[in-house]
């Protein structure tokens with residue numbers, strides 16, 4: 001069976017899974033990403049002493065920030081379906097001196113290997129977009145959260161990608177065409193509030209944030225190169241147009257006027273104290 005188009009669905013079946021460890025760590029270090037991740041975690045109301053779950057914990061970037069927030073009396077559990085990413089996440093936590101505060105477990109978001117009502121807070125950062133069964137993942141996050149606890153999501157919305165490029169029509173064709181073929185719901189960010197409300201969570205809040213980059217950092221560069229490659233592979237553009245598109249991006253960067261932004265949405269809600277959620 002060939003691997004799915006969205007590599008995040010099956011990292012361990014990719015030719016070089018370690019590439020994705022480096023990609024997540026490099027994304028995590030990007031200043032704009034670090035700022036919007038920390039703003040989101042603040043928005044989740046995670047306090048010292050909390051038991052927190054991170055679904056789709058990847059290489060552990062978010063789990064390490066969560067471990068700092070819960071402090072020595074709290075604990076973070078990360079669940080991911082990629083064994084390569086779990087190994088990297090355990091190593092990263094140990095190296096950061098946080099090994100005792102974080103447990104990484106293998107599991108599927110749609111069937112969490114965890115007891116009901118165990119966590120004060122369950123979060124997932126840029127995961128919903130990638131999982132095969134997003135509603136099952138959300139139901140599981142609600143199940144394992146204690147009554148009165150918080151379920152929180154952050155996701156991109158690929159309908160909001162903006163690049164200052166001389167060929168706007170080509171840019172839209174690449175962005176919209178590629179994401180429509182890769183993801184069942186490329187605009188997942190804008191759906192988060194609705195999904196939490198429909199699950200019966202209370203006091204659902206929204207945090208809209210903008211990822212913004214002014215120079216071609218390694219993560220952004222590889223993101224845009226991959227867009228061009230996929231647009232070519234899907235037959236949306238020819239190799240010449242892809243090369244011209246990338247050359248204009250690199251020219252903008254070399255001349256100090258590269259601008260790329262896209263929106264990230266966070267949503268958080270409380271599980272009703274007397275479980276009335278529709279799980």
Ligand SMILES: C[S@@+](CC[C@H](N)C(=O)[O-])C[C@H]1O[C@@H](n2cnc3c(N)ncnc32)[C@H](O)[C@@H]1O
Nearest residue numbers: 008056057058061080081082108109125127131
């Ligand atoms: C884009 S990464 C995000 C990683 C991390 N949350 C972060 O922001 O650094 C998406 C993660 O979801 C995981 N994933 C995808 N489908 C999954 C599933 N069904 N169950 C558990 N994890 C899954 C992938 O292995 C990957 O680690």
